[in-house]
Amino acid sequence: MGAERTVSKAHQILIRKLKEHSRLTGEDVALINSLVHTIRELNSDEDLVRQGDAPGSSAVVLSGMVARYHLLQNGRRQYFSFHMAGDMPDSQALFIDTMDHAVCAVGPAIVALVPHKELMAAFTRRPTVAFAIWRETLIDAAIFREAITNNSARPVTTRMAHLFCELFYRARASGLTEGDTFAAPITLVQLGETLAMAIATVNRTILELRSSQAVEFHRGVLQVRDWDRMVEIGDFNPSYLHLKRPT
């Protein structure tokens, strides 16, 4: 878990991701490649940061998934986003000292931790790098807005289909799908705590989606049987993700 300054897989993953929405010059790329970072491996369900923490570095997901969530009085969790390779789930900590939410691993995950000092230094040298990461945080916010609408204004089946659409669409844009399949080791309980549904309802909704021939979700594997159908069921319009290439 030593600091690395060689051009690594971590740098490539971050650069690839930023290029999904931002234009980077050769100098930008060189600067990002020079960022020092450490690697951290997380067990399933392990917290990367907790509510109230004031982390000194931000993470880039290298493999697996992580999720962000609020912890309520009654011990209930509310998840609001899932993150996959290339995402920076706590980039906001750069400018907001104390965490108002936690980040945990969903299934085993590996992240690269980049000290805030490093990033801030990079920002002053090349503002475009800052703008790319700013844009990243703005897309995050767009995803949150969509989640508000999803959980507030859509019936359960639509709601779940929409989440599946988003996950698959983002994964595919990042080259993380295998055919019509994406490994998302999310439990039914977690789906319920994401979509504001009881577990029983989660299960029945999964069954309903399966019977509609659109999508299967089984043992943490999302399999898209009919994308167009799923998009229709899920009322999904990817424009809020603000990615360059249309699928």
Add this chain to the structure above:
Amino acid sequence: MGAERTVSKAHQILIRKLKEHSRLTGEDVALINSLVHTIRELNSDEDLVRQGDAPGSSAVVLSGMVARYHLLQNGRRQYFSFHMAGDMPDSQALFIDTMDHAVCAVGPAIVALVPHKELMAAFTRRPTVAFAIWRETLIDAAIFREAITNNSARPVTTRMAHLFCELFYRARASGLTEGDTFAAPITLVQLGETLAMAIATVNRTILELRSSQAVEFHRGVLQVRDWDRMVEIGDFNPSYLHLKRPT
């Protein structure tokens, strides 16, 4: 509606707001004071920007309120945030070209429009100004996260109390309250479309909150009768707003 370059009320309002969460040097303040802008007055319910637009400037609310919302297929709206004097409800448009949501006036409102060019030029001159506005967009995101949790995991009474707490807390931090009162010209329909409740339920919940002696909402005026009680009912913890001074 001519462009202005004198130190105006608009500049003061923005600076005051940014200082709620960020430290600004004299040079930062001077730079902000030099920003060119135009004034736009909005009628109640008038859109400032629409879904799909690509605005060339961003707004600072000077008076009144504006709200952000999604428009669904069925014509339903989902509001996700309300903004008051000092807020920049579409600062995200700086780095995300096309709007994935709309912004409208809630009651008559006045905004200052600052061209993106102006802002971008300011950012390269003084990164701290960029960081302050970046932080502003990050607090926005925190508010969205809280809205997800609020609408997904809290019962209706708690949910409404929480929204009222947030509005009052933010208004008070910006000096927009008068005693225990804040003018929020939101209709019941809009409350319903914010909190994912039917209008009938909105009305009954308002009555319930009134009878609990915590808060009154009548004809667009929010009156806090018992702040502590409201905080308790609303399960409200202001830390997610990341403002400097505790109330």
Add this chain to the structure above:
DNA sequence: CGGAATGTTGATATGCCTCAACTAAAGTGG
């Protein structure tokens, strides 16, 4: 002053939650 928008209240319907009992899978120690 009249019409439209907003707010109010009651009665009924229903989507989803809760509870409960059970099955299957995965992880653990002997």
Add this chain to the structure above:
DNA sequence: CCACTTTAGTTGAGGCATATCAACATTCCG
């Protein structure tokens, strides 16, 4: 590697919070 324990997933029955519908009252606004 198997027995055991724990966690995850499945299914049915019943209840309830909140939606829906409807009819009316009030306020706003041209």
